[in-house]
Amino acid sequence: MTITITKQAEAYLESLANALEIPQHRYEQAERSYKSLGEWLHREESSVKGYDPDVFVQGSFRLGTVIRPVSEGEEYDVDCACSLQSLGKKQISQRDLKEMLGEEIKLYRKSKGILKKVHEGRRCWRLEYADGAQFHMDIVPSIPNAENQRQLLEARNLDAKFSDTAIAITDNEVSGYYEITDDWPRSNPRGYAEWFKSRMGEAFVRKREQVLNELRAEGVTASVEDIPTYRVRTPLQSAIMLLKRHRDSMFEEDPTDKPISIIISSLAAHAYAGEATIGNALLSILSRMADAIEHDGTKYIIKNPTDALENFADKWESHPKRAEAFFQWLEQAREDFSGAGSLVEYRRMSSILADRMGREVTNQANEAQLQSARSGLLGVAGAASSTSAPSVSFADTPRTPKKPDGFA
Structure with a gap:
């Protein structure tokens, strides 16, 4: 090509x-939503608070590659994961993890006055917001899987540098869903986002610095680490x-x-x-x-x-x-x-x-x-009109024009 x-x-x-x-406020809306759920899971009455729940966004919202829906009738799909960081595969089955987190998500729905019921997907729970919000949130239950992931990859001489953020997730269609087993589906959305960021290279660094300078010019106190990927x-x-x-x-x-x-x-x-x-x-x-x-x-x-x-x-x-x-x-x-x-x-x-x-x-x-072309022409015209007219004088003697060069 x-x-x-x-x-x-x-x-x-x-x-x-x-x-x-998508409008900036859509990213901010998604961020508020998953952070709000995280705060709910950490409240005193939460049945999962003791497992140190960690809710984070994944997918296109994390990568900054979300696009507007084709029509106003379509919704944004905000993909999240919730990792219960103090749990391990030897303590719980996929089903019990999913059900435990699902109960908390259902209580969260009621507390926020969300009318639509929570829907169970193959791997996640779907939280449907009001029609005007134009988005839903898919929350995948998970537990840390760093050590198992590292051992699995290193045993095969494969790159394990992203293993620290690996998670094990639920999937109600796999054979071991109801059992306590080491064999869980694997995922690593945070690791993938870091790899993706590394592929953006210097372009990401330059753009992030540009956003930081713009924020500082507006009086916002921030460091480069405070700039999320979606702002770049x-x-x-x-x-x-x-x-x-x-x-x-x-x-x-x-x-x-x-x-x-x-x-x-x-x-x-x-x-x-x-x-x-x-x-x-x-x-x-x-x-x-x-x-x-x-x-x-x-x-x-x-x-x-x-x-x-x-x-x-x-x-x-x-x-x-x-x-x-x-x-x-x-x-x-x-x-x-x-x-x-x-x-x-x-x-x-x-x-x-x-x-x-x-x-x-x-x-x-x-x-x-x-519009850009029109603005450019107006700028040129304005610059020309603001320039002083040249001083031109003509002699009194008559002139006879010659034939232009290159014409017969």
């Missing part, structure tokens, strides 16, 4: 990513947002086989090479996106960067259409974004991407660039 992008396309793709951003917008994050919306639109009628976000985010992060602009990052990522996909002769493998024993593409073997769907989507994304990247007219870019990205966001991006 040849990477060619005009400066106009760069500006347009940046505006397109801006149009996909790097080319990698923006590229992933564009790819996720393209995926959503392409598979709007076929959600079963659409590529999952963790695969898109992981492959994009692997492929990112520190490009400084959104357009260059996006096209470079698309050109290398398949490089981290392995095939052992039987199945595709996309390794979890924090746990090489986990295959993000494990469902592709039993659902081969999902592998086909991924490669079809990748080819289409390459065609659409490289096509738009070669153009200089914003309306033509919008016409190529409208069906894949949504007409509303492409119109917003188009208008943002036209």
